[in-house]
Amino acid sequence: MDKQQPSSSAALPDRTAANDEAPEGEKVSKKAAKKAEAKAKKAAAKAERQAANPAAQQQQEPSEDPAKDNYGKDLHPFPAALSPSAEKINLRSLGDSHFGKVVVLRAWMQNVRMQGAKMAFMELREERNWAIQGVLQVSKEGSENVVSKNMVKWVGGIPAETFVAVEATVEKPYEPIKSCRVTDYELHIRKCFVLAAAPAMLGMTLAVANRAITNFSDEEAKEAPGEKTETETEQAGPVATMLTHLDNIVMHKRAPVQQAIADVRIEVKELFRSYLRSHNFREFEAPCLIGAASEGGANVFQLPYFNKEAFLAQSPQFYKQIEIAGGRKRVFGIGPVFRAENSNTPRHMTEFTGLDMEMEIVESYQEVLHMLERVLLHIFHGIKERCAEEIKTIRSIYPSEDVLLPEPGKEVRLSFAEGQKLLREEGPEEFRDVRDDEDMSTPQEKALGALIRAKYHTDFYVLDKFPESARPFYAKVDPESDGSVTNAFDFFLCGQEILSGGQRINDPDELEGRIRAKGVDPASGGIKDYIDIFRQAGVPPHGGGGIGLDRVVSFYLNLPSVQLAAYFPRTPKRLTP
């Protein structure tokens, strides 16, 4: 039994504001912030010393506390002192039928403040932003359920983000509670146990964790972490850098905005998967470890593999084509891909998730283009519907508007040449001379996105028939063209590429010819293996595409970086947590 009654409260500053931070609107000078931090650290150290020696602490408390069995620390998931007959509630399903009933709630102590010595108000957060007000009041003499002054003091000192179990009656508050999502009920607490204590001072408060991140720099400010980790902005209160968020991953993930982003990401995957499954696509899994750098060798991670070398796959391209060659007809896969690119932009990570598909072509590669268009529209419409609440939460932190989508039958598909023409004729000055045989730059893409939005009222569109020079060796040259354009396309959302796809060459001789024409040696390791696939047996005409999941999520939600869409973002300087 680990029951003990630490008194972290003594170490905590008096809580009058909503959290351990400056009141809203008040500007904190750097100096003051530093001072406050030093003070808090001192207090935290004191609290730790005390917590480590509960026996000494207990001596200070009157052992005859009549409420002593109703509170304390308890390492058991379900403290024995809680009534086994009390209903274990979830805040989402709380209703009028609960009025007056005794319930048990497990929640995070989001905030607690004393109202004099006999009363404490708290916000108990069960999950996401679902919180309810709890009230703890010293009981009248002779009451059945004793709440002592000691108990109120102890509960009032529970550090924020501590995991507690409370027993309480459900009551109607005097007026609707504005500070909590649950407005029409409150809990009158009679027992409160700490199941897992938070530190006296959090590395990052929930309020900070739930504000917009603007600084995604990979460079850690090592000299003065106290000053740089939380900087002042126009937002109401201090904000933290992405690095501070990653250093405090637990609080980062508890922020409702991050949970909402994760929920959107989950649904994007689910919509992709279920749509393709219902269209006879079969799942496959590409390996991460590969024997040769199949796509040229640039930006690839390499590692010792027993007596050989291995590489981390940059895409499942090779493998989804093997599935088609192997007779699977239509396949999709969701998995990690790796790029050893030393780029620090809002659009780059070294590990990210690809949504890939590949399918046989019956008459034209347009079948592939249309399938991809349909699955993406299904995703966009689907998350708007399924994740309305999550999107609202996200927009309260990262403002955005609905992306403009084409009406059915009015999808915008321009050829690459048409796109360049639009840029030349109606785009910014610097793009007057863009050429049809050169790939687009990111600024070009964004400018074109704006032009298409104005002209066609859509943020989602396709650029088809990319020039041969801008595509990899496996892209099928348009047989109706002079050889300069391919049956390959990119999809864009808000002027940024989210998908690359097209028809692949399925004839080994044609493939070998293109590889030679690209100046690549067809006998080199990964390349030879690739060509040989098409020599093993007749491979049907096919095409497919790869969608960047992190990009789709972050562009759709107008997030400032793909790092926010990832569970554990990997950048050249950051591999933890």
Added chain:
Amino acid sequence: MDKQQPSSSAALPDRTAANDEAPEGEKVSKKAAKKAEAKAKKAAAKAERQAANPAAQQQQEPSEDPAKDNYGKDLHPFPAALSPSAEKINLRSLGDSHFGKVVVLRAWMQNVRMQGAKMAFMELREERNWAIQGVLQVSKEGSENVVSKNMVKWVGGIPAETFVAVEATVEKPYEPIKSCRVTDYELHIRKCFVLAAAPAMLGMTLAVANRAITNFSDEEAKEAPGEKTETETEQAGPVATMLTHLDNIVMHKRAPVQQAIADVRIEVKELFRSYLRSHNFREFEAPCLIGAASEGGANVFQLPYFNKEAFLAQSPQFYKQIEIAGGRKRVFGIGPVFRAENSNTPRHMTEFTGLDMEMEIVESYQEVLHMLERVLLHIFHGIKERCAEEIKTIRSIYPSEDVLLPEPGKEVRLSFAEGQKLLREEGPEEFRDVRDDEDMSTPQEKALGALIRAKYHTDFYVLDKFPESARPFYAKVDPESDGSVTNAFDFFLCGQEILSGGQRINDPDELEGRIRAKGVDPASGGIKDYIDIFRQAGVPPHGGGGIGLDRVVSFYLNLPSVQLAAYFPRTPKRLTP
């Protein structure tokens, strides 16, 4: 336009048997096999020379061939000569309403044989083992749809596994076709185009690809590939080693047995995912690239990562616990994990797929155990129902019987000590002295599996309360015990472990104590980060488990190796394809 009329037929031996191999039952001596191979290679080389020069070939053919527009090679997905009004059929949906209709089928030429000079019979396989008989016959003079002798000869020479598009009428065969899955229809061919040619000689025939693999040795026989790749067994015909299968991955994957295994694997994942989703589990994704070897450092792949070192994750343990700490309550993830273990056993690969889950515990870790039990039973019952046809296909190659599952409410859960007692008292002689504080060996596990099967009539059971010494540092010691056993368990299928799980320590001080007791430095890289998670904020009691997907699939189906359950198996010596 790539239309041309190669005549690979000239290079192919006369086809009288069902395939390019010895008739069933006939034993081929090694010498004879070598001779046959040399002959076939010579023929293949000749065919290649001829195919490379179709013009020369065409000179030998009468240019006045009246059927010349009805056959040939055509690199377009849909040859222009095919009737656009013909229905494109799938064999699964072929019905009596198709009788007499003109249809188009795209399929692999599984087999073709001439019947004299005027007729050819073929097996056209659309997908998996769905094949139909095609008949091509020289047309009578004056027929609308001309089939010439040249055409029959050319089609008769199409190499096996070539992808073709045929136009035909659907007819009733004289008697049901035994050699094809579609028994009651046949196609009377009038046009036949090669869309993608197979080589004159396959590296591995479909018949061989579809036989049981018995040799999974990692050691390639380099000195005499011709002799060793296909060895004689008791099966009807030559079989190939796993390495030959991997060298001929396209044919390996075309084998109906491999497609059926992949289909079962897909459904296992889908059943896991959908069951947990419906029980409020949220998906998460663990990273592959990590900054420190969190689980001790043994058997971990390491790679240069810009100016640092990175490692490949051995499990998502750390990350699923971060999700719980981050307030996600119930999570699951499906993804790759890596072990740099130089083992060549039927149960090891260096990259495999984990099905992971983690959940808050409300009252007892038994909630986790029961949830995992339910999801696995859901999977086992689910694939039996959903994959009945696939399982039948697999059993025709790899015989097995239904695994014995417990009745609802009669799940078998033994404590580790009870398991050891059973082994001591009723197991083989060599296990008379097994101890309760030592982990089980694989032979012990298998012996116990046999004992439990005999006693409780189930192949699926749980061993709970593993000794502390046999579990990692994060396993929660049973607080009701003397400290020697944990709230940790393994699940077994047919005497082999498929899942490891249990309650985790969620108190940082308790965790640090255990880590020290295990002789690990709590300040070391990955370990410190791990402990710090629990110091960032109060983390609820939780537990979970990890299922080896490749193991579940291969044990359930009684496959001789987990390699057969993987899409692209990775072993210490094999990284390709």
